[in-house]
Amino acid sequence: MSSMIENVIGGYLDSLEEREFDETFMALLRANGFTDIHFLHGAFEFGKDFIAKGVDNNVACQFCFQTKAGNIGTSDWGEVRRQIDEMRTNKIAHAAFDRNLPIRAVLVTTGRLIGGARASSQQYREYLQGLGEVDFIVWEKEDLIERMSHSPEVGLAGSSEGPLHAVLGKIDAGQMDLLELERFSRRWIASPSSTNDLWRSTVEASVIGNRLRLADRLDLACYTGLCVVRAAWASTHSTEPPDPVGLAVANIGQSIFRHYALDLWSKCVEENLKPLAFIHAHEIPTAFVTYPVRCSILMELLSLLALDKLEKGEADVDTIIDYIVAFTEHQPGVVHPISDRWAVALIPLLLLLAGTGHGDLADSVLKDVTRWVADRYEGKSFGLAGSSAGPDEEVNYLLGTPFEHVELQRRSESLISAVVLDLTAILRRPELFKLARNEFLAVEAMACVVETPDSSGQYVHKAEDASYEPNMHYDDLGAPQDGWKVAPHHHRGPASYYLDRIGRLWDHLAVSSVLRDRYYLPTCEMLLDSMRSTKTRSAS
Numbered sequence: 001m002s003s004m005i006e007n008v009i010g011g012y013l014d015s016l017e018e019r020e021f022d023e024t025f026m027a028l029l030r031a032n033g034f035t036d037i038h039f040l041h042g043a044f045e046f047g048k049d050f051i052a053k054g055v056d057n058n059v060a061c062q063f064c065f066q067t068k069a070g071n072i073g074t075s076d077w078g079e080v081r082r083q084i085d086e087m088r089t090n091k092i093a094h095a096a097f098d099r100n101l102p103i104r105a106v107l108v109t110t111g112r113l114i115g116g117a118r119a120s121s122q123q124y125r126e127y128l129q130g131l132g133e134v135d136f137i138v139w140e141k142e143d144l145i146e147r148m149s150h151s152p153e154v155g156l157a158g159s160s161e162g163p164l165h166a167v168l169g170k171i172d173a174g175q176m177d178l179l180e181l182e183r184f185s186r187r188w189i190a191s192p193s194s195t196n197d198l199w200r201s202t203v204e205a206s207v208i209g210n211r212l213r214l215a216d217r218l219d220l221a222c223y224t225g226l227c228v229v230r231a232a233w234a235s236t237h238s239t240e241p242p243d244p245v246g247l248a249v250a251n252i253g254q255s256i257f258r259h260y261a262l263d264l265w266s267k268c269v270e271e272n273l274k275p276l277a278f279i280h281a282h283e284i285p286t287a288f289v290t291y292p293v294r295c296s297i298l299m300e301l302l303s304l305l306a307l308d309k310l311e312k313g314e315a316d317v318d319t320i321i322d323y324i325v326a327f328t329e330h331q332p333g334v335v336h337p338i339s340d341r342w343a344v345a346l347i348p349l350l351l352l353l354a355g356t357g358h359g360d361l362a363d364s365v366l367k368d369v370t371r372w373v374a375d376r377y378e379g380k381s382f383g384l385a386g387s388s389a390g391p392d393e394e395v396n397y398l399l400g401t402p403f404e405h406v407e408l409q410r411r412s413e414s415l416i417s418a419v420v421l422d423l424t425a426i427l428r429r430p431e432l433f434k435l436a437r438n439e440f441l442a443v444e445a446m447a448c449v450v451e452t453p454d455s456s457g458q459y460v461h462k463a464e465d466a467s468y469e470p471n472m473h474y475d476d477l478g479a480p481q482d483g484w485k486v487a488p489h490h491h492r493g494p495a496s497y498y499l500d501r502i503g504r505l506w507d508h509l510a511v512s513s514v515l516r517d518r519y520y521l522p523t524c525e526m527l528l529d530s531m532r533s534t535k536t537r538s539a540s
Helices: 002-014 018-031 074-089 116-131 141-149 152-156 162-172 178-188 197-214 218-236 244-266 275-279 287-312 317-330 346-355 359-377 391-399 415-426 430-443 488-492 505-515 521-539
Strands: 035-039 050-056 059-068 103-109 135-139 449-451 467-469
Touching: 002 141, 002 152, 002 197, 002 244, 018 035, 018 050, 018 059, 018 141, 018 152, 059 074, 074 103, 074 116, 116 135, 135 141, 141 152, 152 197, 162 178, 162 197, 178 197, 178 218, 178 505, 197 218, 197 244, 218 244, 218 287, 218 505, 244 287, 244 505, 275 287, 287 317, 287 346, 287 391, 287 505, 287 521, 317 346, 317 359, 346 359, 346 415, 346 505, 346 521, 359 415, 359 430, 415 430, 415 521, 449 488, 505 521
Parallel strands: 059 103, 103 135
Antiparallel strands: 035 050, 050 059, 449 467
16 A cells, blocks of 8 residues: 555646745654644745744754745755755744754755756765854755645645545545545546646545545445546647656556455455345345445456456456356346446456456356346336436335335346447357347336447536437447447447557456446457467467
């Protein structure tokens, strides 16, 4: 965890201009036990941007700070030394400045001393020690990272913290869910002119992820990382080559996801492969509803982790894939998504199975999901709730039919049916495709699809250039060699998306997992082809 936090803080510090660091630095001083802190920067600062009282080697001292942004080279050192000289010789500062305490003069930089500046600073310190005057100290980037890593929330000082506190309160109260997390993370999307704000978002995400872990919600901690990935590309879409800040933040988001997904993986014991044991991990009777949801979440997150490891060529991925295969074979909850919110959870799982030599199991999942959906829409059933439905609505649609007090209108749309039809098409499974299409037509489970062009609208809900088709028509799927494009959205959609073209296929799956109402078929096909070609090269 520490290395991930350090990377987040390092990137955040690199993004700052000098005065942007003021609020953060004051918060950092408070977090490190300093008191009587005052900001003095201005025409009459006399070399002191901040003063504060603190303890050095068990001695109470008066600290004076001069803060700088970025690296300090030889050419900059002369001006810095002039300011430090003024700091140490001029005792005019503030009514709270205690001249009777030992003085500590601190140069703070969000970068490093480079070139001759490092040697010059050392000589300067030795010179002051020889005079018996104030002690001169330098806090460089690495020192700030170490001090901030224990309290990363100090990086949020000066920002609008109300929404963050509200979210942290919900986490502590056990009221946080994926829908709420996605809504909150929209504030992480920066305008193209202020992409450096993305760094502050990574600090906020690290705080939220840590709090979710402490609340035993590793699943939501994983999704927090995916929300950062979404924010990075929504903020920097279409820039080629990729915007360096967007690319770095996307990598941080992937690292956040990976950290918590590995933590989740460490808890995947063999006992979880037993259906009754996994069901009874939650209290009865609610466990019978939470069980399929937990199955969907676990398979989605582990499959995304495995796909990430495959992309990086990591050998230990086989153990994770073996567990995913065993879990899918033993846990019927995997093929019982309780609403359209869990439709996209099937995509990384099915792509992983089909791309790693487990095509028969992928076919079995598709058949069983088809049967499950058909049963939920047959006769007087109300169908399943939509992708934006909350837990109460999901449960009402799932269990509401027998209860007269539950007032529902039948919902004919089905994102799950669209996912099944599209994936059987991409996988070139004509018999499975025909079976699924006939079943869905028979029970009027209409495939609904959100279509987006290759624009920034693909990363957000309710984009102006997005369209919604509540009843997508599918033609017959021919032989595998005839291709898979058998529906209007197959032809209308882009041949590739921006993230496909810059080699960020995994990130596009992450966006689907955040939004829950859409997926990107060119990305799915390219990812599948990539896994198959890698497998062929390995076999040869």
